[in-house]
Amino acid sequence: MNSAAPLAARRRQRNAAERRFRLAALAAVCLSLGFVVFLLGTMAVEGARGFVETRVTLPIDLKAAGLTATDGEARFAAAIDDAATRAFGRNGPACLAEGSWMHLRDAVRQDPALLVRPGSIELPASSPVDVAAKHDGTPAAEAAVARLTAAGALSRGIDWAFLTGADATDPVRAGIWSALKGSLLTLTVTLLLAFPIGVLAALYLEEYAPRNRWTDFIEVSINNLAAVPSIIFGLLGLAVFLGTLHLPRSAPLVGGLTLALMTMPVIVIAGRNAIRAVPPSIRDAALAVGATPVQVMFDHVLPLAMPGILTGTILGLARALGETAPLLMIGMRAFIAAAPRGFTDPATVLPVQIFLWSDQIDRGFVEKTSAAIIVLLVLLLSMSGIAIWLRQRFEARR
Amino acid sequence: MTDAKLSARNVSVFYGATRAIDDVSMDITRDEVVAFIGPSGCGKSTFLRTLNRMNDTVANARVEGTILLDGEDVYAPAMDVVELRARVGMVFQKPNPFAKSIYANVAYGPSIHGLARHRDDMDRIVEDALRRAGLWDEVKDRLDASGTTLSGGQQQRLCIARAIAVDPEVILMDEPCSALDPIATARIEELIHELRGRYAIVIVTHNMQQAARVSQRTAFFNLGRLVEFGATSDIFTNPVEERTKDYITGRYG
């Protein structure tokens, strides 16, 4: 056959094109997934350091200083400076974190014996020393680390204070608890508002809404709200909650309100899908024994739709938890040195804290930022985990 | 209409512009079983659903004519549809128990109508209904199990128990056996025999033998009209109308 050869050549060509295309598609997936791994990996490596603190073991003899347990900051600080200078030379005090005197005070209160006999105490290293001990720092700090290492005074430990502390200007003392509590308070407001309103609106649209222009308008509004950029909600919060209603600035109450308006459409959309999935025969069954429409709704439809609604709610809350921009607009970017105690106290939230730390020039904040990101991602991951678990349980039952 | 439990006068039903039921009139007395037969789409189920206003849930359905329950107009504004449906119970084609316990399924109707003052009252009502539905002996040890774990035939009897737990006056059954096997079907038919006299029963069925077995009177519907309504024995042995004869002898349907 004459045409066989060109045909075979052409087929080879086409098969090669097929392989190339397939490879390109695979490469796209690998590239995207590779980016996920790269991003999470970078954060994990950087962030892991943020959970570790460098400690300096300081030999101390308080008897000579004549300290008592009830002394104030000045005397404790002086005692530490004195001990540090004696142990590590002129630059000794600079190797210790600000606020070390509180550690000493607590140690003395716990073990009054320290006051009368020589001992030693583990104190957090200052930020430059911490940075230099973990990777490369300034020449002065590197020299200090070399000196401390030679003296055998450096050790490492897990920085529990990071999880329990509040924001601070010194990176080794900065913690995320205040931001975490701010997030918690804000999300509580969001949940309390968005969940009931979202569920009731979904019920109205699915069970009652007549097919008319008004209903269409409500539906279009909700679908559009779900796609409006989050920063626009921030502008709304600024203009209405702060500008018109004069609610307190920087408060979890206002943050929660703003995020609730953002989360509500998500809950409505998820809720409607879940309600629509309830078989109509259940409604018939309840109506036929004389249940009113409201009884049908609350006794039968809502319980069956609840897993789907909860899944949507958790995903919506997860989005709200990761949201930054609208909260910047309503002033939740203040420096918060103490955890907020209520819904109207000035507060910040975890993502905003990350944003604020990322802006810091101090190198010590780089790893703190990544560590805060790890905390945020772990929270988000567990929320999605719960949502997926709920969804699967729900699907298995049907 | 002295002893009529339910009576329909010139009833027509429209879905939008389509006429689904055309000028139907009939009386149903309190101690009989009436069967509705006819080809698919003849309107027998639609007519059944107008009797307890289940058609209200269909957005564009409209009913003309009057339906009287004990002489009260079912479609009158003063009629409470909740009360109506409690008095006229319904069993559906596909068993549709709630995804709740067997006990909760039966107790739902009495509890929303406040028929039981105490837990003991409720226990008695539930047991009574399950006994009358012939299900008690099979489920008395697992009242907390979900209603959906029962077999199809048991589920349908549970639905019947659920309907009779509020002690209705009429029970409407919309092809209650079409999703069941022959043994379960026989069990339901037996049950219908036992319930007769206590409740007026209207049953829609596709199965002419079933109509012949369970009913005293039979109505034959075709194309939305009531073609013939009379004693079951007459309809099946000696129908007046040619169309009825054609249908029951299997010429069409």
Place this chain on the structure above:
Amino acid sequence: MTTTGLLFTIVGLALIGWLSARMRAAAFRRPAIQRFGSLPVHHAWVVALWVLGPPLTFLVIWSLTSPALVTDRVLASPLAAALPASAFERASILSDARALAQGSGGVFHPAAVRLAPAYAAAQRHYDWLASAAALILALAGGVFAFVRVSPAFSARWRLENGVVLLLLAAALVAILTTAGIVGSLLYEAARFFAMVPAIDFLTGTRWSPQVIDPADPGASLGALPLFWGTFFIGAIIAMAVALPLGLMSAIYLGQYARPRTRAWAKPALEVLAGIPTVVYGYFAALSVAPRVRDLGLFLGIADASSESALAAGLVMGIMIVPFVSSTADDALRAVPAEMRDGSLALGATPSETIRHVLIPAALPGIAGGVLLAISRAIGETMIVVMAASGVATLTLDPFASTTTVTKQIVDLLTGEAEFDSAKTLAAFALGLVLFAATLLLNVVALVIVKRYREAYE
């Protein structure tokens, strides 16, 4: 009375109403006569709703109007005569006085300290009025409903209507939110355009809000470079990354991958969509931007910036990938299987089928998805806030620094400026443009996707 105290009192009244209505209804209920009538609990809830509904509705409306009333009363007091005439100063003193009166004061304006007692007094006056009105409404509602408790009263259906009203109110929150967004953006933007001509704002090419000439604010508030920067980063660079990656990923996962691979790879890809944008922003600023600048310098571009459009756009593109891939996947799956089978039966290879049959057929769906993705990209804030520059330039050079609308909104509103200066109001004008643009993109995208779905149904 404090707000909490007032709410507790109203709820307490509702509880009393509930209990007494229940008792009253239980007394006349005769089971034998009215087997299926309204239950005592229905009567109880109707009364409770009548106690709760009117005062709570009143309080919501009141909270929207009372701040203005309080301010008016303060301004009417003799103390206010000493206030400066300038509206700016006046507003700032008032807001300080308000903060002081509420006990959360920070900035002390001397005039504000003097005005604070008057403010507190006005606040107390209106709080007292509102509390009294709310309690009267609660009592009146309760009494009105209670006297209507009777066997003939169909409490069940009244309750039914009450609940439907509640549901309707919840659904209306969506409309209120939309109205709130449109209203506040339009209102503040209108104030802005009263100071700055719209034509200057929309077509001006010089954006430097740090130094605004009061005589001609429009000269330094030309937003064209921002619009271009937003479009450049969000619609060009980000899409140049997201479209090929997203589309090809969708093709691989939807058409080639085995179900088991798909089962884990698809959720893994969607992790990208779940990562907060602040994390992307941090990543862009920390890891991507320096490398992009090094690349620029390596390529011989002398002014390669560490806040380049390319760095922000690249990371934004990655963020959008799962979005593009899931809409593309949906669109490809919606193509009827017969079309694909027909092509395969002719002897076409899978890639030929995808390129010549599936993608053309799914094009409208994919295009709709891309528009939605663009709308999301131009509204994205944190990545550009953290990785893009604040300097507005009209440039085609991806290595140069560029700014965007969202970045400028954040910058304009996070300074310590007066709320009604041209600078802060410009943020609302930008917000209005952004809102209109995303709305338009969404609507067009939805129309395209809807038409496309209908074509195959």
